[in-house]
Amino acid sequence: MMAPPFVNPTKLPSEPGPSDPLARPGKSRRRCPSPTASLASRSALFAKRAGATLFWTSNLAVWIALSWPMERLTSQAFAAEPDGMIASPEPDWPQWRGPRRDAISSETGLLPSWPTEGPRLLWKTDGLGRGWSSPIVVGERIYITGDVGDDLVIFALDLDGNLQWRMTNGSSWTGAYPGARATCAYSEGRIYHLNAHGRAACLDATTGEELWAVDVLERFGSRNITWAISECLLVDGPRLIVTPCGEKALMAALDKKTGATAWTTEPLPKDRASYCSPVLFRHAGRRIVAGCSSAHGFGVDADTGLRLWTVPLENRYGVNVTPPVYADGKIFYVTAYTPALQFALEAAGEGIEPKQTWSNGLDTVTGGAVLVGGRLYAAGYSKPKWWFAFDWSTGQTLAEQKGLTTGAAVYADGRLYCLAEDGNVALLRPTATALEIAGSFRLVPKTQRDAWAHPVVFRGRLYLRYHETLWCFDVRAR
Secondary structure, eight states: OOOOSSOOGGGSOSSOOTTOTTSOTTOOOOOOSSHHHHHHHHHHHHHHHHHHHHHHHHHHHHHHHHHSOHHHHHHHHHTTSOSEEOOOSSSSBOSTTTTTTSSBOOOOSBOSSOOTTOSEEEEEEOOOOBBOOOOEEETTEEEEEEEETTEEEEEEEOTTSOEEEEEEEEEOOOSSSOSBOOOOEEETTEEEEEOTTSEEEEEETTTOOEEEEEEHHHHTTOOOOTTOOOOOOEEETTEEEEOOOOSSOSSEEEETTTOOEEEEOOOOTTOOOOSOOOEEEEETTEEEEEEEOSSEEEEEETTTOOEEEEEEOOOTTOOOOSOOEEETTEEEEEETTEEEEEEEEEEETTEEEEEEEEEESOOOSSSOEEEETTEEEEEOSSSSOSEEEEETTTOOEEEEETTSOSEEEEEETTEEEEEETTSEEEEEEEOSSOEEEEEEEESSSOOSSOOOOOOEEETTEEEEEETTEEEEEEOBOO
16 A cells, blocks of 8 residues: 655644744744734634644545545445445436335325226337336336347337337347346446347447447356346446356456456356346445345345355246345345245354245245335245235235236335236235235236236336337326
């Protein structure tokens, strides 16, 4: 560490003298002619010394800031911040499942119930290609992806659903369940997206021009999976988080401006990539990214990539889709055909030791879970295949709604906006003992039980996607 290029303030002379910048040249020190003058002189001298000390102290602080490694600065800066999900600094709905990736919208003043035919349709746009990605909304633009012919296409629409530009990000997915997977992320005027083959691309949000692209699977010694890479990229400050689960890295951070590798996480040798998208949160003064591989749930230090913990999370298909849920020093993992698990995160040296707190029979795949006010809302996947409210502290069932099959939800203004995989849309009102249906309608006449795109509620509008079409509904109270 280099020494600061200025005088140490602790070495300032205690009395004015020839080397003292506060001394007047050519004048010897003499006693003041009166007590009043003496007091004024001493006060002025004290003020000058205080100003000099502040100057040197401020410069010392700047030098320390410039000299310390960024990882230490980041951890120090966030040490006093409260635990919880870390929101994107970008405005609006800039990534999958919203600002904190927790499927919670801050919208208020929404309809408490719906008419029989559902909320008023503002517009719909067709021709978006096959896929399950959700829209993001930033400023006056909507960004969404779809597979069109041989290409993965990123579309930019205005707020009336009109096309502004379109750009490809590599090839479409033509294997099992063809269609686009991942949702875009927005950061500082750029769009980031990972296609089904592991191609991460950065585009100019205004024009659609591609600025850089990286084959994540090739770079980190990984390979594609049965139903294709589906990760929705996470932007963390200057970095872009990817989860290749390859021979060279379990997780990695890329420089979001260039695509260069910033850090990597030690691999899990027997694990492959899965279908999960990571979440970012603060725990015990540490910033953490948590995600899933094909056989484990894990957490890594967001600033260094150090792997902090792993827990077994395995089913016979190696399909982990639902993102982890964090709150109150605990993390929740759920997957298909396997009991859901909650763990308390406890310090253990440089790492974290997860200690199981409860387990229950919930299994979830594409729909995710939403935690609000100590209640965890989610739908089962295999059986039972309906909606639940659980106590976050105990895992006990608080309410059930059997009239709606499994799907995805977003929470806004005291309600759950649910898109079920069969194409039904419902507004659920949670009470102490029930999940009441406050309105429902059918989005499309028939599906292949594959309406898997997550709903978006933003600026009084409900956005729903099923393959080629994006619908926009007005859900504001009148």
